[in-house]
Amino acid sequence: MDTLFLEFFQNTGFYLCDYRNIIMIVIGLVFIYLGISKDYEPLLLVPIGFGMLMGNIPIFKGLGLGIYESNSVLHYLYFGVTQGIYPPLVFLGIGAMTDFSTLLARPILMLLGAAAQTGIFITFLGALALGFLPNEAASIGIIGGADGPTAIFLTAKLAPHLIGPIAVAAYSYMALVPVIQPPIMRLLTSRKERLIRMEEPREVSKREKMIFPIVAFLLCCFLAPAALPLLGMLCFGNVLKEAVVTERLAVTARTSIIDIATILLGVTVGASTQGDVFLTSKSVGIFILGAVSFCIATACGVLFAKFMNLFLKSKINPLLGAAGVSAVPDSARVVQIVGQQEDPTNFLLMHAMAPNVSGVIGSAIAAGVLWSLMAKAM
C-alpha cells in the first residue's frame, strides 16, 4: 500500500513540479489579473492566461495529456494553431464587425497603416543581427504589426517552434498598447501638433462600402497572393456585413465563429508555453525584440504623419500615425485619449479607425510578403 501511495505521489504535480512551471503559472496568473482587473484585452489575456495554467501543470509524460504529446486532446486543438486554421477564422469575424467608412472617406490615412508596418521589417533586420535564422526573424518582426492572429499565422508557417513565445509577446504588447504607445506619441509630437483638428469625413455610400472589400481583396491578393488566407477571410467577412442580405451569416461570423476561434486559439497558445519549452534565452530575445518592434512601428506611423503634413494643405493630427499598428481598436482609443488630454473637445477616434483598419490590411500583406520570400529561401 505504501508503494502504491509513493507511486501515486510520484505522478502528482507536486512531485514533478519544476521551477519553470511555477514561473509560467505566475505569468499566467498575471495575464488573468491584467485581463480581469485592468481590462487589458480580457478576451485574449484570460484564455491565454488560463491556457498557461493548463500547459504548466506538471504531468507524467506518456499519458497523452500534454499539448506536445501527439495523442492528447490539447494537441488536436493545437492543430488549428500549427496549421494556421484559427487566425483566418478570427479575421473572418473581424471583417464582419469592421466598418471601413472612415477609411473610404479619407483614403490618404491608409498610408499611415503602411508606414507603421515599417517596424516589422526593421525588427526583422534586428532579429537577423541578433543571430536568429531568417524564418525566425520574419516571425519575430511581425510582432510589430500588433496583430496577434497574423503573428500566429506567419509563425505557424515559418517557425512553428516559436509560436508560444511569439504569440504571448504579440498579445502581451497588444494588451499593453495603452501603456507603450502614449510616451512615444508625446515624445515625437509637439503640443501644437496634438491639437490639430481633423476635417469632418465625407458621407460614404452603402454601395462604396459594399464594393470596397471586393476591390481591396482582389488588389491586395493579386499583389501579395500569400496574404490570401487572412485578407480573403477579412474581406469576405466584410462582404457578409455590408451585403445586408447575408446578415445572419455576418452575425454568426462576428459572434460565434470569432468567439470559438479566439477561445481555442487563446487556450492552446497559452498551453503551448510549457516552462521547459518556453523559458529559453530565445524567448527572452523574442520578448525584447517584440517590444522594440512595437515601439518602432508606433514611431514610424507618427513620423510618417508628420512627413505627410509637409505636403498636405489640410493637416492631419500626427497622433493618428500611432493607430497604424493594427491593434484594433485599442490603438485608435489611445489616439483619442492622448488627443483629448490636450483638447477635450477634439474627437479623433473615428479618424484613427482609418489607419487602424488599414494597419490590419497592411500587416496581412506584410505577412504574405514575408511568407512568400521566406518560403523561397527555406
Place this chain on the structure above:
Amino acid sequence: MYGIEAITANNGWAISAVGITIVFSGLVLLSFVIAQLHKGLDLYENPQKIKGWFSLKKKPVKESDNSLETEGILLVLTEEQKEIAKQFALLVSTLEDHFSLPRLLELARISGVKNFHSNLNILLKSDILFPDKEGFFCWDQDLYIETISH
C-alpha cells in the same frame, strides 16, 4: 553569425526593402482606387455626366479659362434641374445682389423647392451662384440664361 554580417549574409537588406516597398505599393494603390471609387460610382449613378463630357467635346472652345469648366457642368443639368434653377432665380430676385446662402436656403425651404440642398450645390458647382469672397454670394444671370437655354 551576428550583426551586419548576419543581415548581409541572409539577404536581409533586400528582403526588408522589397517588403516595405510591396506593403506601401499595395496600400498606396488601394488608397488611390478608393479615392476614385466614389467618383466612378457617381458617374454610374448619374450617367448624364458622361454624356455631358462627350457633348462638351463637340462645342467650340471658348476664350475664357472658366468657360470650359463651367460649360462642362452646364451641359449636365437635366430638365428637372433646370426647372429648379428657375425657381432659385425667382427667389434670388427677391434678395439683394450680395446675399447669404443660409437666407437663400431658408427661402427655398419655405417655398418648397425640391431637394433644395443638392440643387443649390449644383448651382454652386456650375458657378451660377458664386462667392463674393466676403462671405456672401452673387447670382450670375448671364450664365444662368445660357445654362437653361441649352
